[in-house]
């Protein structure tokens with residue numbers, strides 16, 4: 740399985756989104772692998788981290804995100820569950836769960852219900868070590884392009900998560916304490 744080929748098949752040919760999502764995936768992969776080096780004692784799956792980092796935002800292809808050239812019908816917040824569906828169809832159930840569980844600092848069923856988010860009401864929290872590392876690493880990089888190559892500060896990350904309440908802020912800080 741070549742993650743880059745899979746991305747190329749999912750995004751409209753020539754759209755800026757393919758380049759943006761690929762570069763974003765590479766940035767997330769680099770940070771995840773650096774964390775994996777520090778966490779050697781826990782034996783994280785490095786090949787999986789790299790593949791899943793490249794693929795975690797594949798669902799963006801189906802969303803309405805005109806600023807990066809995606810003209811689907813789905814709201815952006817659904818890119819995780821959409822990515823899960825795409826990768827399950829590709830026979831990649833383990834990578835698929837990274838898609839579903841990386842958005843924000845993960846989401847609980849209760850948070851989805853309370854905020855009326857357009858998502859299935861189920862827990863979408865990162866569970867495995869690799870899911871946790873990728874959820875954490877993803878938060879440092881935007882996909883809008885104009886920030887290149889800037890990395891988000893901790894303050895920016897926390898401000899973004901706080902829009903969804905204090906629970907995701909606390910979950911991110913717990914991941915950050917383990918992986919930074």
Ligand SMILES: [Fe+2]
Pocket residue numbers: 763767795796877
């Ligand atoms: Fe991402």
